[in-house]
Amino acid sequence: MSDLRLVIFDVDGTLVDSQAEIVAAMTSAFAGEGLDLPDRQRLLSIVGLSLDEAFIQLCPDSDAARRARLVAGYKNSYMDLRDSQRKFGPMFPGAMDVLQSLAAQEETFLAVATGKSRRGLDKLLEYYELTGFFHSEQVSDHHPSKPNPSMILTALNDTGVDAARTVMIGDTTFDMDMGRAAGVRTIGVSWGYHPADSLRPDVLIEDFAALPEAVDQLTGN
Structure with missing residues (x-):
């Protein structure tokens, strides 16, 4: 593993x-x-x-x-x-391309950790044709609220991946604090709902094109 x-x-x-x-x-x-x-x-x-x-x-x-x-x-x-x-808000520019690129890598597992309900996430994944795309899907129904690390710890258990080879990507301090509490590295995005200068991630990215390199950097690839 x-x-x-x-x-x-x-x-x-x-x-x-x-x-x-x-x-x-x-x-x-x-x-x-x-x-x-x-x-x-x-x-x-x-x-x-x-x-x-x-x-x-x-x-x-x-x-x-x-x-x-x-x-x-x-x-x-x-x-x-x-x-x-009968629609969701738009995906951010480049998001789908990067998801598909990462998913094509045999050594890379993808997961989501969201404050959405199971029902809400299912509808979103169906809308974007991403049902079954992620190896682990963690939602608010089954966990304490972020920044409790429960979602990430469960995703680690689901996939068998070591925390040292895991990154959490998010736009809020809740995501970054959750990642740190779980002992994984963090990537903050500048386009979300919390000010970028409040995040304090291991790496901050300005667009999705920068994500693969940041993942490689933090996971030792």
């Missing part, structure tokens, strides 16, 4: 620009509870967290029952948007 390596991707803000759908679903959820909507920057700052944790961050003064209603309202609105629009 020592020759294998694992490349783990966050989804929202890293592979796919989902901000329009996220903000629309948040707007509906807050309106349903008669609450003032946080500004766009605040809403995007919690992308990557599980919804339970996201609403704790966004609504610290609300009780658990109200936060549960907000979670349900968000999920229902998000799925209604999916069903009515």
Whole structure:
């Protein structure tokens, strides 16, 4: 197994620009509870967290029952948007090409670690014809929220790849902190939902074309 390596991707803000759908679903959820909507920057700052944790961050003064209603309202609105629009936000430029290039390498396993639900990820993978593409798919239904390392540790167990040969790629501090907590190297992307200068990754990239070299650098290839 020592020759294998694992490349783990966050989804929202890293592979796919989902901000329009996220903000629309948040707007509906807050309106349903008669609450003032946080500004766009605040809403995007919690992308990557599980919804339970996201609403704790966004609504610290609300009780658990109200936060549960907000979670349900968000999920229902998000799925209604999916069903009515029948599309997802665009993949970031170059993402698909790099995914396909990495997947063609026999020694490279691919995984995702996302705050999306199982249902949400399944629909996204189906839309982009990526069903079955990843060796390990970790979602919020089965893990504590990022930055807990559970998702990455499970992906390592799924694939049998050593942490020293693994990288976590993401756009938020939650992704980077999760990677560090799991003992893997981190690659931050500059185009996502957290300011690039807040990430503190092992390597920061400005576009997808730079990703293969960064992966090689951090996995010793």
